Each structure stands twice: as C-alpha cells, then as structure tokens.
Amino acid sequence: MESIIVILPLLVKMGIVVAVLLLLPLPLTWLERKIAAHIQQRPGPMRVGWHGLLQPLADAIKLLTKEDHIPMDADRLLFKMAPVVALVPPFVVFVAIPFGEPVQIFGSSYTLALSDMNVGLLFILAVSGIGVFGVILAGWASNSKYAVLGSLRSIAQMISYEIPMGFSVIGVVMLAGSMNLSDIVHAQDGLWNIVYQPIGFFVFFVAGLAEAQRIPFDLPEAEGDLGAGYHTEYSGIRFSLFMLAEYVVMVVLALLNALLFFGGWLGAPPFLPPALWLLLKTGFFIWVFMWFRFTFPRYRYDQLMSIGWKVLLPLSLLNILISGIFMF
Amino acid sequence: MARSQATKQGWIGWIFFSDLAAGLMLTLRYMFSKTVTHHYPDAEKWLPYERHRGHHFMKTNDEGDVNCVACELCSKICPCDCIIVIPFEDDKGNRRPQVFDIDLARCLYCGLCEDACPADAIKLGREYEMSEISTGALVVHLDDLVAAPDKARDGGQLVPARLIPGDNPHSEVIAGKDGRDWWRSIRRD
Helix, strand or coil, X not given: CHHHHHHHHHHHHHHHHHHHXXXXXXXXXXXXXXXXXXXXXXXXXXXXXXXXXXXXXXHXXXXXXXXXXXXXXXXXXXXXXXXXXXXXXXHHHHHHCCCCCCEEECCEEECCCCCCCCCHHHHHHHHHHHHHHHHHHHHHHCCCHHHHHHHHHHHHHHHHHHHHHHHHCHHHHHHHCCCCXXXXXXXXXXXXHXXXXXXXXXXXXXXXXXXXXXXXXXXXXXXXXXXXHHHCCCCHHHHHHHHHHHHHHHHHHHHHHHHHHCCCCCCCCCCCCHHHHHHHHHHHHHHHHHHHHCCCCCCCHHHHHHHHHHHHHHHHHHHHHHHHHHHC | CHHHHHHHHHHHHHHCCHHHHHHHHHHHHHHCCXXXXXXXXXXXXXXXXXXXXXXXXXXXXXXXXXXXXXXXXXXXXXXXXXXXXXXEECCCCCEEEEEEEEECCCCXXXXXXXXXXXXXXXXXXXXXCCCXXXXXXXXXXXXXXXXXXXXXXXXXXXXXXXXXXXXXXXXXXXXXXXXXXXXXXXXXX
C-alpha cells in the first residue's frame, strides 16, 4: 500500500510526459510549416481543418501506413534498433526536468518533475549525448553512402559541440551552486541568468542548435548534398520515429534555454500558472529555432568545425574564467 | 567573414553578428507581412488579362455565320496538329468549315492559329478551367467554339470563387469583378 502511494503519482506523471511528447510533434510540424510559409509570403497548409491544423494528423496517418522498407544489404538488427536508440534519450531527459514548484493536492505535496535529482543538469547532458548513437547506428546499418556520410558528420558535430555546451552551463552551475535544475531556477529569483551569463547563453544556444541538428548546423541531414542524411534509407514509421526524436530534442533544448538562462517558471504574470509561463518561454525558443531555420543557410563542414573548436570552446572557457573572477 | 568585415559593418558589427541580425529582421518582417497566395479554387480565382491565351472561340459575322473561311491556315501552322478543318460550301455559296475540331488535350495555347487566321475567326480568350474526366471530352467542335465566351475587356483581379462539386470540377465566379490587387501586396525589400 505504501509503495502504491509512491508509485501511482510517478506513473501518472510519466504517462502525461510521454503522451505530451508523443503528441507534441504534431503541432510542431504544423508550426514549422506555417512559419516557413509565412516567411515566404505563403499561407502554408490551409485545406485540412481550420488553417490546416489537421494536416499533421493526415501526415501521421500517411507515414504510419507507408511501406516500412529495409534495404537488402542493411544490417537488419541495427537498422531496426537505430530509431528507438535515437528516440529514447530525448525522452529520458525529461526525467530530470522540473516544470514548476511542488503542488499541494489533497494535503500531499507532489513535485512537478519525475525525479528532481541533485545532478539533474549532468544527467541531462550525459543522456542527450547518447542520442548520437541512434544516428551513428542508422547511418552504419543502412549500407548507404549518403547515410554513412550523414552519420559521420553527425558524430563529428555532436562530439565537437557537446564540449562547449557542457562548459557553457558551468557558469550557471557556479552561480547556483548546484546541478539541481530547481535550485538553478531558484537562484535566478532576482535576475535571470541571461544578465549574468550572456556569453554562456550564446554558447549554449549555438551549441544547442548544433546538438539538435537544426539549421544552420543541419549537416547530418543536408538535403542538398546527402539526400536526407542518416535517415535516407528509412521510411514509414521508422522515419517518423527519427522525426519525433528530432522534435523532442528541439523541445528539450528550448526548455533548457528557458530553465537555465531565462528564469524557468519564475516571474510569471499573476494570471498565468508558473508551469504555463515556462511552456510559453519554451514556445518562444522553439519559434526562434524555426525562425533561424528559414533565415540562415547551412554552414560548410570546415566552418562548422572551426566555429565549434575555435570560437565556442574558447568563449565557453572565457565565460568560466569571467564568472569565476566575478564570483571571487 | 573577412569580406563582410571589410565591406560595411566593421569589426564591432562583426562581433555582434550585425549581418545575421539583418537577415533575421528581414525574415521577421516577411513573417508578419500579408501572404499573396491565391486561394484557388477554395475561395478566390484570378481573372487573366485580355492578352491571355486561354480557351478557343470562333467569331461570327452580322448574319450569324462563322467568320471562318476554312482556309486551313490555322491547321497548317499549328505546331501540334490539333486542329482539324473540313471545308464545305454553304447555302449562300461561301466556303465555310463543316468540321472545325480542336483537340485541347494536344493544344499548347501558343496562339499561332489566331495570328495565321486571315478572316478574324479563331481567337483565344481567357477561360482556363477546362478539366474533363476523359481526353475525348477535350475535343471541342464548331458549335462549342461559337458558343464560347468572347475576349475579356478587363482582368488582373482576384474574385471570389468556389469549387463546383461533381464530375466537371470547374470553379465558378460567384461575386463581382472588383477583386483585390494581389500584385501590389507582394513585399519587395
């Protein structure tokens, strides 16, 4: 009986998070297409539902009913594993993300996080680093030159950008004195971290774009030169799993930007619940990612590497140095 | 990098990404500008100008006879051989077409028949909704050509329209001809 009281809220929270994450790509693809369209003075999808709102549903039905094709010489086991390996880490990241203060329901307190662990930030960085394995496996197992090239680029890019990303949050951790995300948010009670850590935010944002493989760093799936990159050979539901993973990674990064540098759920206007305020901030960052996507061209491979190693890494180290001097 | 640094912004602008910011501002302005897509055939339809080469029609003279003298010049000049003209002598002793068929499935709407015609008979108008279920239905005959609408006097506007359901899915103009000027609303900066 005791254990049920502990497990039941956990299961409910888990169910909500997983359901929301599985359904989230539907509005996000719609939003992405709408933003793309309006930047190009088009209305975008208009015919399925009101202003094309049901378009992603139609696309989902199309994707799920398409033939699930596996190339003849592909490594079947890895080929089938890869989409799942790519999808799981971004979902697991949500274990450590808090969405607000603990709430009181019927006299008992529930945290708005699956696990408010004390090494939350480290956990998030570590788990999201696993995500690259899905891409590597997909590229390798497809037995296709485009897929391999895409995954090779992806490996190099992920490794290069994980380092400045990790360094850039050290400043935040120094300010909060904790790796717990709730503590980090509480530490921003007076002023948001963006004021103290502009360089850290810049490095985190750019490295995050690269981690999420968004334009201008979407070399792993450069349509122009690689067909579709690492998921060239994928179709049907496996392809949609990759798409899902991509969108969830984008949501994670937007959430982290909001939590680490923009005060999380703090500073909500009185009429808004704090969790909704956090989601609004996240939505803003998602919009910015999409806005970037349809503004900038893709960087060349050598430019990508030099931005990562020659610009972001020194900047993140400099950020640590400056934060250290100021705190001392 | 070096080039953009040299041109206009200077190194301070380069450090603060003034070129990227300019690009972002441009797309932001576009994001909130009006779209110019024609909602065809759901809500509106574009009316082409008089010069548009759309449907074929045949002109008639004051006595109600077709202008065509069945010289077959249109048939000769047609680059895709889609006009069949068979002449005959009518009651008044004039040379007229007995058969004047145009296969719209093959026609490329170049308008050479219009140019070649010495009798001001075959013309191209502005109707462009000619979809049919079978290609056989796309062959228009002399009586269809005579009955087809004349050249337009106006054009260039978007007018309200809707799709007519059924086996002849043409859109229909349902309101006046003073539509919006989409050409002016295109953003150009």
